[in-house]
Amino acid sequence: MPYAVDWLDRRARLSPGATALVDAASGQRISYAEWNAAANRTARYLGKQLGVAKGDRVAVLAGNSVAYLDVWFACNKTGAILQNLNWRLAESELVQLIEDAAPTVLFYGADFVDAVTRLREAPGAKSVQHWVALDGAKVTGDPEITLRDVESAETPPLPRLTHDDPWVICYTGGTTGLPKGAILTHGNIAWNAINTQASWEITRDDTAILNAPLFHTGALNVFTAPLVHAGGCSVVCTGFDANQVFDLIESGGVNLFFGVPTMFSMLQEHPRWDTADFSPLKLVISGGAPCPMPVFERFWARGVDFKTGYGLTEAGPNTFWLPPEQVRGKPGAVGYPLFHVEVQLRETQTGEVVTAPDVTGELLIRGPHRTPGYWNRPDATAAAIDPDGWLHTGDLARFDGDGAYTIVGRLKDMFISGGENVYPAEIENVLHGHPEVADAAVFGVSDRTWGEVGCAVIVPVAGTALQARTLRPWLKERLARYKVPRRIEFVDALPTTGAGKIDKRRLQERFEDE
Structure with a gap:
């Protein structure tokens, strides 16, 4: 089994002066050498001051920030497991997730001080030994992440980690009761980055807008981790703001943008849509929900090869690619499997493999980017992943005569x-x-x-x-x-x-x- 590496240490050695992150709020540009140093301090803080060891869970309840990303990659350096909590959930739901993963540390943002005050009193949150503020606002008496500043910026020794060790527990919605925590291993994240870099042609010259919430695998893994792998850059935004997106695009400093259809609809309804210059954009991709065809057509009319992607927390999430020259000829298609991804369709009634084009079946996915299963849910794991390693997605798809796939619906009634x-x-x-x-x-x-x-x-x-x-x-x-x-x-x-x-x-x- 391959051993995991320290991502930021490797990238900082290969391209120390390259810009890794831009903090959209402050305009600060952070090189890979600087980011690696901050993540090193965070990792040492986790270990020395908070007692976090390999396998311990570290939860984050916060909006997007550079500090959030520091924590994620500090988990890579320490072998800890990030639990990225969905701040849109009700507090009663958050308590269930905290009880499920039993994090020893919970970092929180300024917008969640009141929620944390209540959460820490819940019996289900008793595993949390340290509640740490990511920025200035905090519960009285809690430490702040700035305590990491006294730690050394030297890269700490990496614990013995293989590609099978978990790096993130990313929760999907639950059909009944508690949502399922999909385990994303070091290998899953690495292979998704490899697939994306090889198949989407991501390079060190690319810069993405990161305004999708970091509790989603899309924010972590559509562009962010692949760009670290390639040596590119992410512009870290606190959230989606249409004016900010237009500013970033028109600055010429970004060329990649991932979002959900709602974001793109809001951009098209904005007064700046008709005059915006989209020529700097290399790739605009929609995911997370069905995208109406008029949204595609309005981008195409502006010369943007806007396309839809397909992925899920349990696999990637990047699974397919549609070449630019086929985008208009295959409207709505997600395209062809990425370099190290296998897919197949199964008849929903018989379970037989679909071999003919234009026949709808359940989509199955296999490859090194696929989750090994769900946290504390062997029953759900067995139901989703068969003995041959195929992940049963529950989504319906078909492929055309060229082998390009289109997602056509869902087996279950999730929307x-x-x-x-x-x-x-x-x-x-x-x-x-x-x-x-x-x-x-x-x-x-x-x-x-x-x-x-x-x-x-x-x-x-x-x-x-x-x-x-x-x-x-x-x-x-x-x-x-x-x-x-x-x-x-x-x-x-x-x-x-x-x-x-x-x-x-x-x-x-x-x-x-x-």
């Missing part, structure tokens, strides 16, 4: 809203806890801005006067905001199939066009 996976069963479980809800079904319906939004169809308890305006605040107390259905409809009864199950297809057909 994606604004780049976030939403699982109806989780919302239905919460709805059934309301005393005035007799029955409920949740599914996704099309939305111009968010791609899809949730629609909840509810049967109220007889004799009650349940209303959407009272139910929605109740849901917001129990679910992340993006999971709360945008539409709430009331019916006397839910339709059922011949097997007695709720017929969501009929419901979706009824409410999709209303």
Whole structure:
């Protein structure tokens, strides 16, 4: 088994003066030598002052920042495991994730001081020995990451790490109960970078806008880690801001941009869209949700080879590539498997391998970028990865006569809203806890801005006067905001199939066009 390397130490030796990061908030440019020194101090701080050892979990609840990236690569240097917490989750959901991975340290940003004050009192957070502020605002008495400044900037000895050792636990949404923590090993992240660099032609001359949230594998691994591998640069933004994106593009200093369809819709609706100069862009790629074709066409009309990608937390996330010369000829296609990736389609009824073009089947993925499984979930791991190493994605796809793949749907009823996976069963479980809800079904319906939004169809308890305006605040107390259905409809009864199950297809057909 290959041994893992210290990414920033290697890159700092190969190209010490190259710009690794640009802090969009301050304009500071950080070389690989400087970034490596900061991550070294962070690694030594983790070990010497906080007692973090190989295999310990280090959680982060914060928006994007250079310090967040320091922590991620300090985990590489120490053998610790990053748990990048989704700050969009409700506090009750965050407690469950903290209890699941049992981090010994939790770093938090200024926007989460109040949440941390409450989280630390939860029994499920008792594993956290140190709560550390990433920036100035903090809970009284907590240390700050600036305590790392007293540590040496010399690269610490790397523990014995193989490609099989975990580097990140990145949570996917849960269809029922607790979301699953996909383990991303040092090998998974390395091979995704290798695949991306080799297949997408990423080079040291490339610079990406990093404004996707770092709790997503897309922010970590679509461009950020591959650019470190190649010696390129990331512009670190606290979040998505359309004006900032236009400024960065028009400065000529960036040429790569990954986002979810909602971001691109907002850019196209912005007053600067018609006059923006997109000529510096080498690659603009959409992921995380189905992208409406008009979004593609408006980019193409401006001369941008805008394309859609496909990946998932458990594999990559970079899996396919569509060459620029085929983008317009194969609209909506994700393209061909990357250099060290295997894919196949299976018939959904028989499980037979699909060998003919234009036949829809479930997409399976195999390769060294694929997760070994889910944290503390051997049952879910066995259900997702078969004995031959194939990851069953649950997504439906087809390939054409050239072998280019297109994603056509999902086996399960999960939908994606604004780049976030939403699982109806989780919302239905919460709805059934309301005393005035007799029955409920949740599914996704099309939305111009968010791609899809949730629609909840509810049967109220007889004799009650349940209303959407009272139910929605109740849901917001129990679910992340993006999971709360945008539409709430009331019916006397839910339709059922011949097997007695709720017929969501009929419901979706009824409410999709209303």
